[in-house]
Amino acid sequence: MRVAVAPVLDDHIVGAVTQVGAQLVDIENAQVVVWIGGPEGFPELPDGVEWVALSTAGVERFVDAGVLDDKRIWTNASGFYADGCAEHALALLLAGTRQVIASTRTRWAKDAVDPAVRTLRGSTVAIIGAGGIGRALTPMLKACGATVLAVNRTGTPVAGSDVTLSAERTDEAFARADHVVLAAPDTPDTRHLINDRTLALLKPHSWVINVARGPLVDQTALYRALTDGVIAGAGLDVTDPEPPSPDDPLFDLDNVVITPHVANPAGRLTVEMAPHLADNLRRFAAGERLASVLAVGRGY
Structure with a gap:
């Protein structure tokens, strides 16, 4: 050879x-x-x-x-690179739900932070594009006590997940989920998968985590949802464009964390x-x- x-x-x-x-x-x-x-x-x-x-x-x-x-x-x-990306996705999700992000941007603001702390125990996390990253992330989420709802193109069951849905049922996954992790490829079908309509399907306590590709998220729509209280927060390891402009308004939000595409360093x-x-x-x-x-x- x-x-x-x-x-x-x-x-x-x-x-x-x-x-x-x-x-x-x-x-x-x-x-x-x-x-x-x-x-x-x-x-x-x-x-x-x-x-x-x-x-x-x-x-x-x-x-x-x-x-x-x-x-x-x-x-x-x-x-x-699935294991590292899965670790990073979990870190972003926990940083958001446990209010680590908000805590680091304030000075012992217990009265504000305490009521917003949530647990993954008993929650449902939807993994959109549950390929290698999804298979690696599933047992991590299960160890935290979460129910895992996997979405892939065909609906073929993902090992360890509680439910697997086909991509045509993505809206159903959003409606059922407490939190969403994006791990799908960037294709014409997935571009701006996160938009005004799909964000409205989520819950006010939901966090959206993106360790996939920036174009999966309509960042203007995401900003509106974050500032209007449609969802609780977002953790982004990828953006569109990338890198984002230094004055991107997402940087100024206390309920957003952006890491510089380092899930796979x-x-x-x-x-x-x-x-x-x-x-x-x-x-x-x-x-x-x-x-x-x-x-x-x-x-x-």
Whole structure:
């Protein structure tokens, strides 16, 4: 098996390649290309490349750049970074419901903070786009005593969840949930999934957490809902645009926390990716189906 790692040689990725006994070669002689980076500078691929492994979970920029083709297998890193993203989603949700955010922005304002503290015990949390992140987040939420309502494209049951609904029943999920975690890809169907109408389906104590993609949220609508008391708060690790403007009004709200797209920190990307890549390389060598294969026509 001949594998090229580009545009840079990363120690963790090279280690995964050599671990499975593959030969490290240049792209011209490769069967497999592991691309660590974005679409900028992506090369013309020779016909001998049978599989391209991308290092990102989101592939919207590759789709927009016209990089993907139907001549070979393409995989992304969907699920590779799920544990860290799930931890971050839970941290944002707890920071909101336990009023950690409000407490850090005030000085011992017990009379204001105390009545707003809520628990996840007995609550229902809807995970929209319950793929790898959703599967990792589900047991964490269950450990906190929450009921998990998973939403995915087909309605195929998500292990550990209490209820799984198909994407066409997303409105039902919003209406039943106390809190919502967004973990869906950015597609035409999910753009502005959070909007004036869907926010109105939530409850005044609801928190909306986004560790997926910024365009899933209509931020103007979100601002209105936050300032009008339609929902209790929001935790955003991604925004639209990204980064947000320094004077974005969301920064000024006491019921919002924005982290700078660090649920999957860049410094750990190849560390987290390496074992999954090694497993996929073994599958490829054995002629087995690869994990995280892209449906090129759908863009994810």
